[in-house]
């Protein structure tokens with residue numbers, strides 16, 4: 357345990373093991389993340405479990421920062437071929453339209469970053485549920501991303517109840533192939549809370565043992581997992597939230613964790629168009645102050661085992677649809693204040 361938060365050399369000056377430090381230690385340089393939208397859906401939105409989605413989830417399916425679909429892409433060349441958006445839309449480009457779209461997003465994301473900074477990237481399949489689709493299509497988009505010489509790995513955001521045998525076999529096969537090239541596959545699981553009553557309230561749509569089973573299955577095929585936790589969920593006390601953090605820390609380190617295993621801590625954002633927004637406006641839901649959130653983060657870092665990677669400490673509420681907390685909209689201020697606070 358961290359106890360008194362120690363600044364370790366391997367942590368590159370931060371009082372916790374950040375994903376930046378992990379990448380520097382592993383690849384010797386900063387690795388940038390490109391979030392993409394693979395055009396998938398989610399069983400909590402398509403009616404399989406529910407059609408309303410989790411109560412906090414915006415219409416973008418938690419992928420509001422993903423590179424936009426082809427309508428907004430200016431460079432439509434992929435692997436040396438030029439496509440016009442109409443070709444892609446109609447499927448007359450020789451590839452399935454959505455797969456081309458993902459490749460375009462990656463090409464565009466890399467082009468944007470390259471101008472300023474990085475050389476190597478991780479592709480984050482962010483929007484909606486990224487193992488919930490035709491396995492042939494998933495194989496295509498994951499393989500395309502991993503084959504890019506500038507990509508060191510992919511991170512796949514999903515739900516623990518969307519990892520059937522066929523998908524686990526595919527992940528296993530690709531993980532074996534690409535780890536031989538020093539590339540990784542991570543899977544991100546949206547747990548949010550360990551408390552069943554909150555899970556019901558936010559309409560998460562699966563029970564806690566499903567998460568534990570998913571961790572086990574992914575561990576068995578040597579895939580590192582990143583668990584998402586939201587701090588500030590309706591009805592939860594500080595102790596409830598820290599209990600979730602502690603629980604996740606214990607589950608992720610029950611066996612020696614695979615490199616990259618860790619957590620994403622996220623402040624609850626009230627976003628326009630969500631059911632939570634209605635409750636917030638009706639005065640039924642409160643949000644955390646910056647001081648409360650920072651204090652929770654500090655405690656969370658103390659209870660999480662040292663060998664877990666902290667992939668995120670804040671999370672961005674997309675400004676255009678952010679209702680509350682307002683302070684979280686000023687990301688630069690939040691990050692600077694947090695750095696001072698943790699030091």
Ligand code: SF4
Pocket residue numbers: 398399400401408409410413414417418483484485515546
């Ligand atoms: S599982 Fe994810 S994508 Fe689906 S509704 Fe919940 S937060 Fe949104």
